[in-house]
Amino acid sequence: MKNAILAAIAAGLAAFAPLSVAAQVAPTTTPVEATAPAAEAAPATAAPADAAPAEAAGTYTPMAPTKGKGMPTSYEDGALKSMTFQDQYSENGKYAQWMHDGILMPVITAISLLVLGLLLYVVVRFNRIRNPVASRTTHNTAIEVIWTIVPVIILVVIAVPSITLLARQYETPPADAVTIKATGYQWYWGYTYPDHGEIEVISNMLDEGEAVRRGEPGQLAVDNRMVVPAGVPLRIQTTASDVIHAFAVPSLWFKMDAVPGRLNEKLLTIEEPGVYYGQCSELCGARHAYMPIAIEALPPAEFAAWVKAQGGSMPGEEAAAPAAAPAVDAAAAAAPAAAR
Numbered sequence: 001m002k003n004a005i006l007a008a009i010a011a012g013l014a015a016f017a018p019l020s021v022a023a024q025v026a027p028t029t030t031p032v033e034a035t036a037p038a039a040e041a042a043p044a045t046a047a048p049a050d051a052a053p054a055e056a057a058g059t060y061t062p063m064a065p066t067k068g069k070g071m072p073t074s075y076e077d078g079a080l081k082s083m084t085f086q087d088q089y090s091e092n093g094k095y096a097q098w099m100h101d102g103i104l105m106p107v108i109t110a111i112s113l114l115v116l117g118l119l120l121y122v123v124v125r126f127n128r129i130r131n132p133v134a135s136r137t138t139h140n141t142a143i144e145v146i147w148t149i150v151p152v153i154i155l156v157v158i159a160v161p162s163i164t165l166l167a168r169q170y171e172t173p174p175a176d177a178v179t180i181k182a183t184g185y186q187w188y189w190g191y192t193y194p195d196h197g198e199i200e201v202i203s204n205m206l207d208e209g210e211a212v213r214r215g216e217p218g219q220l221a222v223d224n225r226m227v228v229p230a231g232v233p234l235r236i237q238t239t240a241s242d243v244i245h246a247f248a249v250p251s252l253w254f255k256m257d258a259v260p261g262r263l264n265e266k267l268l269t270i271e272e273p274g275v276y277y278g279q280c281s282e283l284c285g286a287r288h289a290y291m292p293i294a295i296e297a298l299p300p301a302e303f304a305a306w307v308k309a310q311g312g313s314m315p316g317e318e319a320a321a322p323a324a325a326p327a328v329d330a331a332a333a334a335a336p337a338a339a340r
């Protein structure tokens, strides 16, 4: 019976396996750029030269990070908080944290205490002095049924939210999601915005002194952040130009490999504005530890201003010009009316 139930669970898990494999080996739809800009010589942003700087100037200042939000916590933030996950700012992150705090930890704690209690009981009650003649009992149907059924229930209780979380992590972004492509280079990140006039941001780590001077965590702060709108679905795509990197931001429950020649993509919705730090999470060479990720989520209107400041355009902006035409028509129509 135990084997039959285990086989059923294995079959259930296997049903999800092709899903994850399919997501991992998504075919490349965009070729990886063969020529990576040199890290040192890279311009701050690859904004077109004809972008109007007068309009852009002063519309964007990097947001100051909130201590303890979107960054690792230390002992001063509280002993417990320094030992567990960072606070989560995405739906999947909150679900995962609930699963950890509300299901896994209680189950682990209860099992540990039960086993410890049983061991102590056996040591005290059935030692050689207190129990010189050992029992010769070999079978007990009732207890065997219980210790088969109870673990099955525990496994099902863990499996349901676990498989739910797995499935949610592979949810396809909606058609209107904002696309941002993160490309890993040795050793920095490049962010391109295909929906916003192909603007490109090259992001290098700030040295520690400069980061601290700006009030940001050392070795996590960057010169140019990946700026995104908050509260709207994002289609994050990752690829790499040289070796495998991984794009990971713990407080957003986001981690995805950046593989040369492949384009991986995943849905991410950041629930509130803020600065969220992460790091490359695939050993990629000598400076692997020095290619941090800083995501700045802005309210959509401020994101649009940032796009302008980078010399990009918002999707549908081309459509905005014809939309303005009826106003002109109305004015033209009003003129003869006034003349009459």
Ligand SMILES: [Cu+2]
Residues within 6 Å of the ligand: 184, 185, 187, 244, 245, 246, 280, 281, 282, 283, 284, 288, 291
């Ligand atoms: Cu890397």
